[in-house]
Amino acid sequence: MSLSTVIPQDCLKAVATEYFVSDNELEVLSMALRGEPILGIAKKLDLSPEAVRKRLGEVYKKFRITGAGPGKLAKLMSLLDSLHQKSLKRDNLAGAESGVVYSERSRSLPRLDWGEAPSVSVFYGRTEELDLLKRWCVDDFCRIVALLGMTGIGKTALSVKLAEEIGEQFDYVIWRSLRRAPSIENLLDDLIQSLPDDRTSYPTYNNDDRIERLLDCLKKHRCLIVLDNLESLLSGEKIAGQFEEKHQGYGKLLDRLGERHQSCIVITSLEKTKEIAFAEGETLPVRSYQVKGLDPVYAEKFLQEKQLVDRQQYEYLIRHYRGNPLALKIVSTTIKELFGGKISEFLAQKVTLVQDIRDLIKQQYERLSEAEKEIAGWLAIVGNPLSWQDIKLNSLLFISDDELFEALESLQRRQMIERNAAGFTFPPVVMEYVRNQLSDGITREIYQAIKLSKIQINMLKAYYLELKDETDDTVEDLSPNITDKIIETLGKVYRDDSVLKEKLSQLCSKIEEKPIEEIGYAAENIQYLIDQLSD
Numbered sequence: 001m002s003l004s005t006v007i008p009q010d011c012l013k014a015v016a017t018e019y020f021v022s023d024n025e026l027e028v029l030s031m032a033l034r035g036e037p038i039l040g041i042a043k044k045l046d047l048s049p050e051a052v053r054k055r056l057g058e059v060y061k062k063f064r065i066t067g068a069g070p071g072k073l074a075k076l077m078s079l080l081d082s083l084h085q086k087s088l089k090r091d092n093l094a095g096a097e098s099g100v101v102y103s104e105r106s107r108s109l110p111r112l113d114w115g116e117a118p119s120v121s122v123f124y125g126r127t128e129e130l131d132l133l134k135r136w137c138v139d140d141f142c143r144i145v146a147l148l149g150m151t152g153i154g155k156t157a158l159s160v161k162l163a164e165e166i167g168e169q170f171d172y173v174i175w176r177s178l179r180r181a182p183s184i185e186n187l188l189d190d191l192i193q194s195l196p197d198d199r200t201s202y203p204t205y206n207n208d209d210r211i212e213r214l215l216d217c218l219k220k221h222r223c224l225i226v227l228d229n230l231e232s233l234l235s236g237e238k239i240a241g242q243f244e245e246k247h248q249g250y251g252k253l254l255d256r257l258g259e260r261h262q263s264c265i266v267i268t269s270l271e272k273t274k275e276i277a278f279a280e281g282e283t284l285p286v287r288s289y290q291v292k293g294l295d296p297v298y299a300e301k302f303l304q305e306k307q308l309v310d311r312q313q314y315e316y317l318i319r320h321y322r323g324n325p326l327a328l329k330i331v332s333t334t335i336k337e338l339f340g341g342k343i344s345e346f347l348a349q350k351v352t353l354v355q356d357i358r359d360l361i362k363q364q365y366e367r368l369s370e371a372e373k374e375i376a377g378w379l380a381i382v383g384n385p386l387s388w389q390d391i392k393l394n395s396l397l398f399i400s401d402d403e404l405f406e407a408l409e410s411l412q413r414r415q416m417i418e419r420n421a422a423g424f425t426f427p428p429v430v431m432e433y434v435r436n437q438l439s440d441g442i443t444r445e446i447y448q449a450i451k452l453s454k455i456q457i458n459m460l461k462a463y464y465l466e467l468k469d470e471t472d473d474t475v476e477d478l479s480p481n482i483t484d485k486i487i488e489t490l491g492k493v494y495r496d497d498s499v500l501k502e503k504l505s506q507l508c509s510k511i512e513e514k515p516i517e518e519i520g521y522a523a524e525n526i527q528y529l530i531d532q533l534s535d
């Protein structure tokens with residue numbers, strides 16, 4: 001039997017939404033219902049047959065269809081048919097009572113509107129986090145819960161899982177991604193249309209009116225709204241957590257969402273906004289949760305999935321990537337494909353920043369202000385944790401203590417640096433990225449100054465390379481040191497160390513002719529490179 005003639009696609013879609021079936025799963029389900037074989041579906045969708053079976057398996061799970069073999073599809077067909085019959089009866093009854101079948105139908109809203117939410121068919125661990133967040137959203141009636149954390153740490157997955165688990169406690173569940181940075185008008189209109197709106201007769205002149213309408217609904221109904229990727233609306237380059245000029249309206253919305261209503265707004269973001277920082281508190285209805293890396297017991301699963309060997313290296317790899325699921329997924333795929341699954345061979349390369357991870361960090365690094373980049377540079381040169389006093393002492397940035405604190409706080413809010421008892425430092429992959437930025441930048445400046453006589457030495461003058469030698473090497477350090485990398489790259493150009501030394505000496509003399517305030521640490525740095533070559 002083919003069901004496509006029995007159950008219309010819009011009804012199937014509504015039922016799928018109700019049962020948390022994702023768009024990808026629905027696509028496979030629709031084809032299976034049309035009687036297409038697994039192999040045919042796999043070919044059409046460019047998937048492996050296993051992937052198709054997996055998606056169908058998820059659909060069965062969500063409809064609670066048990067058993068084995070083809071009998072499952074038949075059971076599902078009959079369940080879908082009965083759901084369809086019930087919905088027809090409901091519509092007929094509504095039509096008989098109101099006499100306005102069409103408009104009633106067009107206004108009937110799905111209780112669960114998943115928007116572009118990804119399906120999280122595989123979700124490891126985080127039971128304690130989920131319990132805490134459930135308590136905040138359901139028992140404590142929190143109005144805003146912000147899930148914060150670095151790229152790929154699992155905020156989106158956690159938000160979907162949370163909404164799936166607590167959805168039943170709410171009248172309406174809406175999940176929206178803000179990745180494409182919708183205007184505040186568009187988001188508010190979308191939310192108002194997706195919720196029962198008793199104020200249709202009220203005119204809407206501006207965003208304040210829209211916010212009133214939304215709040216009215218959040219007061220009357222218990223709604224769960226997930227807004228994913230709030231950072232898309234935040235400005236880069238200023239300090240962290242401020243909305244871009246054109247998205248300032250979101251700040252006001254956040255302020256108002258913290259007011260009294262019976263709904264819960266879950267937000268995910270790389271950075272905490274200042275509105276949330278201002279309104280939050282452990283016992284207040286606005287709270288934020290720092291999403292950390294996965295517990296090693298669960299993080300291991302990503303490495304096992306790719307059958308990586310050297311189990312004794314699992315722990316090291318997980319620690320290096322701070323249990324970040326996305327980084328672990330990317331790196332285990334690389335190890336599997338390029339190193340035959342051997343972790344030690346991958347680590348022996350001393351380059352743990354594979355391209356995709358570099359792209360993730362680049363996105364974050366490019367948002368930094370000049371002061372934040374400079375602080376990052378010092379932390380990268382030294383390697384060991386630095387206190388703010390150390391940074392202040394060495395940096396040639398003329399900034400006040402307040403500005404320095406602000407920049408350090410901003411770097412923490414952006415998840416770029418970590419703080420421990422000894423001071424501020426980076427997670428290892430960020431360290432490697434910033435070191436590469438510095439060594440590439442400084443090498444370029446030196447090369448151009450030698451070759452083109454164009455003395456532009458912004459990085460060379462800003463940092464003191466020798467500082468690295470003055471610190472004790474306690475830090476777990478995989479990435480090559482900046483000086484070695486500069487010498488190695490320049491060595492490839494000039495081949496002979498004595499030629500390179502000669503070039504550097506000439507450059508040093510040229511730099512020393514300039515006024516001291518223009519050259520910062522540049523001459524000392526060049527001399528340091530010459531000394532390294534002589535060793």
Ligand SMILES: Nc1ncnc2c1ncn2[C@@H]1O[C@H](COP(=O)(O)OP(=O)(O)OP(=O)(O)O)[C@@H](O)[C@H]1O
Pocket residue numbers: 120122123124125126149150151152153154155156157158229268270294325326329
């Ligand atoms: N607990 C988990 N179990 C299994 N997979 C997970 C888990 N958490 C995250 N993942 C997977 O890791 C990847 C990254 O997760 P996710 O997209 O949720 O990160 P994010 O913090 O939202 O990243 P971004 O800041 O880029 O939006 C996804 O493929 C996701 O499915």
Ligand SMILES: [Mg+2]
Pocket residue numbers: 155156157228229268
């Ligand atoms: Mg996300």
